[in-house]
Amino acid sequence: MAYQLSRRSFLKGLAAGGALTALTAYGGLKMAPTAAGVADGYPEAAAGARVFRNVCPRNCYDTCSMLSYVKDGILRKVSGDPANTFTNGRLCVKGYTYTRRVYSPDRLKYPMKQDKRGSGRWQRISWDEALDIIARKILDIKKQYGSTLPVCLNKYSGNFDILHYGIEGMMSSIGYTTRALGTPCWPAGIDAQTYDFGTLWNNDPEDLVNSRYIILWGVNPAWTSVHSMRFLYAAREKGAKLVVIDPVVTQTASKADLYLQIKPATDGALALGMARHILDNGWVDQEYLKANAVGWEEFFAYLRREVTLDWASKVTGIPAGVIADLAREYATTKPAAIWIGYGLQRHTNGGQNVRAIDALAAITGNVGKSGGGALYGHLETWGFNYAAMTMPKPAGALGVKKPDGTMSDRFININNFGAELLNVKDPPVKMLWIACRNPLSQDPEPQVVQKAFENMDLVVTVDHFLTRTAAWSDIVLPATTQFEEYGVNASYWHYWVGINEQAIEPYFEAKNDVQIAMLLSAKLNALEPGSCTYPTGGSLEELVGKEFNQKMLDLLGIADYRELKQGPRKAKLLTAAWSDGKFRTPSGKIEIKSSEAPKYGLPALPVYVPEKQAPPEYPYRFITPHWRHGLHSQFQNIDWMMNVSPEPFVEIHPATAAAKGIRDGDWVKIYNEIGYLTLKARITATTAPEILVAYEAWYKDLDYNLNYTVKAVPSDMGKKATGNRGLAFHDNFVNIEKVR
Amino acid sequence: MGKQLGFLVDTEKCIGCFGCEMACKNEYQAEVKPRWRRVYQQKEGNLPYPERNFMSLACNHCADPACLKVCPVGAYSKREDGIVLHDHGRCIGCRLCTMACPYGAPQYNEKEGKVEKCQLCYQKIDRGEEPACVAACPVGALELIKDLASFPGPGTVKELPGFPDITITRPSVRFVPPRTGIQIRRDAE
Amino acid sequence: MTNWEWPLVFFTVLSQMAVGYLALVVPATAGGKGNHARIYLLPAGLLAAAMVISLAHLGHPENAYRALTHLGSSWLSREVLLFGLTFLLLVFTILVARAANQFLVRVTAVLALGSGLLGILASAMIYVLPARPAWNNFNTVLTFYLTAFLLGPALGLFMQRFSPGPAAGVEGSATGRALALLLVLSIISSLSYLSLLAGAGPEARLTVHALVASPWWWLRVVAGWLAPLGLSYQLYRKGHGSLALTLALLILLLAGELMGRALFYGTAVPLIEGLL
Structure with missing residues (x-):
């Protein structure tokens, strides 16, 4: 029967890959015999499968509690976990594509080295070789510049699992480094609520x-x-x-x-x-x-x-x-x-x-x-130990001297990453480590980020796919999905916390960020003993256990993290935030007149600050919100998703379309002084005459990146709580013309 | 003949999230192209206001299925509960059913050289479970109608603009029509 | 609009040509003269070729035999049965013709013709589907028979010039007149068909738009209707045509019918299109 046949040939492919993996001595996929055939009818994919608990970790309000169904070592299907009363046993369109993400033919299987950045000439290398190149570069940098400050980390929300903060831990464990600090998403609102209530909740x-x-x-x-x-x-x-x-x-x-x-x-x-x-x-x-x-x-x-x-x-x-x-x-x-x-x-x-x-x-x-x-939003359920993140510096590490005489990492603005990379001196940044992020797709002015890459001696990207950023790296390392690792996740919206169990073996040679940190640590210490403090042993599940403190356990009403294997738990917070009246502002009250805001050059009162106006030459506001079929640059590239959402488009109001002679389906160019993109027009009165709407996404084989037109204009707030102001993504102005 | 099962598609609740369509693929790990369930966006002109309204459709398990009639190999059968089943083993891939169905439910799978379609998750139905699409809808916009004949459905309709003529095959689907809120628009002047 | 269904195009047109040819030669040979075995080889071969080509349409041609199993309601099953029967009757006719049993030849030939004519009806009825407004009308039946009655005589005429003999009844002037009249009927019926679709639902209108926007349709008009009409008229006036003229007529008509059939499959907009 149909699905059996295709499943079988698919398994054969995997088995062949597994054989290759076995040869490389890095372990990897344990292959199981092919699934039993079903004579006819339409077999259910998950019949006879074992069920594991997972959490979708991809920076989303809903952060779904999931169940994964595994048979013969293969992820057969996924579903929502009914134990979570918020997500209610259901996923979203993105979540239901996970099997195709895990087993996507486009997924990175092995570490690879690129001949020349952007050339596309990739060569498979072993983990050992990859880590050797990376470790030697780190040690060279330290020798040449006297510190590891030229090593820069850009990591954010591609995976919000708590263990993935081990990447930050890895950076700390080699010394003081340069960090992209801030959040592109929501900092202005966070600060606003911080000024008003003391925090967001x-x-x-x-x-x-x-x-x-x-x-x-x-x-x-x-x-x-x-x-x-x-x-x-x-x-x-x-x-x-x-x-x-x-x-x-x-x-x-x-x-x-x-x-x-x-x-x-x-x-x-x-x-x-x-x-x-x-x-x-x-x-x-x-x-x-x-x-x-x-x-x-x-x-x-x-x-x-x-x-x-x-x-x-x-x-x-x-x-x-x-x-x-x-x-x-x-x-x-x-x-x-x-x-x-x-x-x-x-x-x-x-x-x-x-x-x-x-x-x-x-x-x-x-x-x-x-x-x-x-x-x-809230961060009330995020009180973990961040044990994977908190690492001591190696002896003698040097960083940025603070006025009080202590040292710190060097922070650059994640929201103007390209320009700051180009500007940072003494020492310059020479090596980039990018994880859980795709800045060449998602950052404003990706042209500038790409330019900044030219100054790098080594760019390392850890990802599932050859993203825009990975394609512009020297080394790519294959990352595991949540089904291939242990972890723990909280939401910034609902009150549930869930454990993420390892359901399947890692895909080919994929590794979790913490495992990569451990391997790198071993390599560094082999080359130069004492150069890295990251532990080199311990299972991921043990590390999950270390993330819990008594307060978190109490909040979830459990005695041990393992109880989460029975299902996610809802934090015992006040149902109505602030119903205790204990605001966390300096005055302990709602500060309609903020005592803190003026310290950041902001009005104390919530007075109106006029909105940004369109310049005459770029009269259209180009709004670029989240896309139904993707989460930033994730999910839209999956084959099932491409089947229902094959191409991007820009929404144009009928009046604007008429004025510009644009018809539905025409190709249009959207441009301003920093860049342009070409895509299809969709005429719809769901937008306004002076607003063009296109949705941010990464289509694997399309040269579609609306951030080419987006300037790194900061929003007004964010400095206080997140370190840097946010991005005024939607204060972006363009013009439009018909191409064909 | 027993009870006729059917789908209730609540277009008032439906947010066009495509979750049902993808949940169907997930349940059967189906090939990329065929869309056993498909979410259609209602044309803006069919609505009082420019809105984003959707109709999620799969096989309608018709009372008078055209696929069953035209199939030269008798691959289609209708169960006691009204599910129109397609016997994948018997299908020779002549595609006539894909032409005859007004709703585009049976679709040709190039890879297999056979047609396939929604079977209303008959295995799940037999176990007393909900179909995968119904179980996946985050807003309760898809329901299984257990007995179409006695389905009261106040406020439900048998067809909506754009939905193919229901007299051809008498589809086992009912709709809750979209309701219209008030829009204060800037292009109204 | 991308699915031109070439195997079905060739199958239907060739099988219809075979039956049309039969319709010409069966009455013409009713007198019982000539080499019947040779006459019936051509339609039998055409029909066999058509049926073999039709297998290419199937995802699983190895199981094509199963298509005979749903005669109760499937026109496709009936089509397979009737054309299969036509072919078997033709083979039988050829066999008894060799045995020189004139009575049996006549009976089986008439039966083959009858079965073939019914086969065309079954072919047409397959496509009379409410889900495809462009097909769901009498025009489908009419065009399938017109194909048979245009191509059959044209083939007969050409065979007569190419290898004079058996089907002596094919007379140039009468055939030319008949073809011209049929072509006029074909043109008129097509025009009325288009106006019918234009006045019907949105999907039918899409079909009209697709047809008149297609260069193939205009080529079909010129090569399949106007040019053969001119040649037929010439034939009618002259009483007989040269080998080149009959060949040109056959090729033009065949090309026109093939294009017309490809457009028939390629432009039938399904009802569900209303939701897209």
Whole structure:
């Protein structure tokens, strides 16, 4: 029967690979006999399989609890783990492609060395040879520059499993190094909530069912957090109204009771306009403010002085009457929740806009309430030991001298990586280690990053695929997927924590980041004893155990991490964040007037900071949100995904298309002063006339990278909590013309 | 004839996430090309507002299946519970069913030289489980109708714009039509 | 629009030509003269070739025999049965013709013709599918028979010039007139077909757009209809044509019908297209 046949030939391929692996003395795939045939009918892929628990680790709100089905050493299928009441036994379109990711013919099988960077002339090498090249380069650098500061790490969110912080640990274990610091994703919002509440902490998203009014503000969970939709619908079934505020009619907006098409980056003006109307009508929760907030009097004075409905209407493009209705409904239908999206803060005034929304939630007394809240994200379940990350420096290591006489690593801005790499001197960066990241695809100005690569003596990339970045490296090392390693994962949205069991042997010669660190440590110490402190032994599962402390165990209500093998656990946090009233600001209250913000050159009050305007020569705002079929540069390249989503496109409003003579399916060029891309037009009134929308993704065989047009413009906040300001991805302006 | 099983496609809830389609592939580790279940985006012009609405369709396990009728080798059969089964072993790959089905349900697998289609996860049904697509929907937009004849379905309809004429094969599918929220748009002036 | 189904194109056109030829020679040889074995070799061979070609359409030709097992409702099963029967009857005819049993020859030849004509009906009915609006009408049946009755006489005419003898009944003037009339019918029916589709649903309209946008359709109009129409008229006026003229007529008609059939398969937009 069909699938059996193809499965068999596939297994044969794997078996051949396994034989090769055995020859290389690096272990690898243990091959099992071929699956038993099924005469006819449509055999279920996972019949007779053993089940393991996994977690999808790829930087997502939902961070799904998964089950993997293994038979004869082969991953047969995946499913959601019903033990997690948030993900509810379901995955998303991306999660269901995992078997094809694990066994993709494009997956990296062995360490490889490239003849000349970007030449495509790859040569398979052994792990020993790869590590020898790397270790010698590190030691050479140390000799030449007197420290390991010329070694730079760029690692972020391709895999958020806690053990993968072992990469940072590996860097620490060789000495002081240069680190790409910050987060491209959400720092402006984090700082905003840090100024207002002391940190970011959203209500349990499962608590959304208790809301009577929900504003989804610049967030598109129908694409980026599908499991949240169930709770939103449940709330609606109980009578809640769903409002979506977004510059484009997103998938979530299409499901809303009320959709408001706001001008991009003017969300603060809308929130302030609503606040003024609420103030004028006496809907302010004075009692709550008195007990829990500071600075609200000044805020109200600002509102009375500078904010009117008409002003808000002019700035946001939303009729004043609509703003007034929204303000009334939000303030009088309690509890009311606002979910603040990450797209909303990817602007030069993004953090400030988040603060205005926070203030709106505070003055209506919606903070700290079940069914209420200004939900952004949280890190309350991330209190692990980070044992894999915390490594002592080798004796005599030199770094950047701090004023107090101690040494530290050298930090450069992850959000302007290329330019900072080019600029950093004394010593320059000469070696790059890239893991869980694809900067040549995902960074703004990837042209500059690529230019910075030219100064490198050695670029090492650890990945599953020959990504844009891997293709521009000297050495690529094959990484394991979560099915091939142990780990533990938390979410920055829901409250669940789960263990990730090793379900299958590593694919060919793939290795986990921690295993790579151990091997590198052994190699370094063999070449120069004492040059690396990373341990060279211990199983990954043991390391998972070391990540747990009593506080984490208590939070999860377990005595031992092994209990997580019975299923993920939900942290015993307050269901409604801040319901204890213990805010973590300096004053211990909601700081509508922030005591910290001015220290970072920011307004103390959530006043409106005008949005960035389009320059005349580039009149279109190019918004580049997350894609339904991918997570940044992951998943879109999988064959099953290519089958349902074969090519990228740009969404153009019919009026703009008509003005530019563009028809559906035409090829258009989108360009500005730093770059361009060419892709197909999709005419749709889901966008606005001055907004073009294309979705970030990596299509393996296409020269598609919308970041060619994206400048490294910083957002307003991020410095305080994440080390660097974020990126104003959505303050990107372009022009468009028809190509053919 | 026993009860007729069917699908309820709630296009009001459906977010077009493609999870059902991919869950189907995952369940059977199917070949890349054939799409036993397929998520179709409703044309913007069919809707009161420009929106993103979807229809997730698989084999409709019709009361009067065209595939079964035209198949020259008798590879199709209809179970007591109404599932239209395709016998992969018997199929000779003439593709006539792919032409006759109004819904594009049977699809040709070039690699195998045979047709294949949604079997409504009959093994799962026999074990009392939900079909893979239904079990995968994160928002409950896909349901298995256990008995179409007695399906009350207030607020459900038999067809939606673009859905092929249901009189041809009497498909065992019902829809909840999309509901329209209010849009305050900037291009409205 | 990419699936031109070449095996089916050749199978249907060649099998229809074989039956059309039979339709010409069976009445013409009713008098019982000539070498019947030789006459029936040609349609038998054509039909056999057509059926062999049709196997190329199958994913699993080795199991083609199973196609006979669903006669109850499958027109494809019936088509296979009827053409298979036609072929067997022709072989039998050839065998009894060698044994010089004129009565049996006549009976089996008429039966073969009858079976072949029914086979064309079965062929056509396969495609009368509501799921393909472009096919789901009388035009499918009509065009399949028109193919038979255009190509059969054209083949007969050519064979007569090429190797005069057995099918003496094929008379140039009458055949020319008949072909011209059939071509006019074919053109008129095609035009009315196009206007019918244009007035039908969106998928049918897509078919019209695809047809008139295709250079192949216009080539088919010129090479398969207009040019043969001119030649047929010439034949009708002259009473008989040269070998070159009959060959040109046959080639043009055959090319036209093959192109027309390829377009038939390639432009039939399925109903589900309405969702795409």
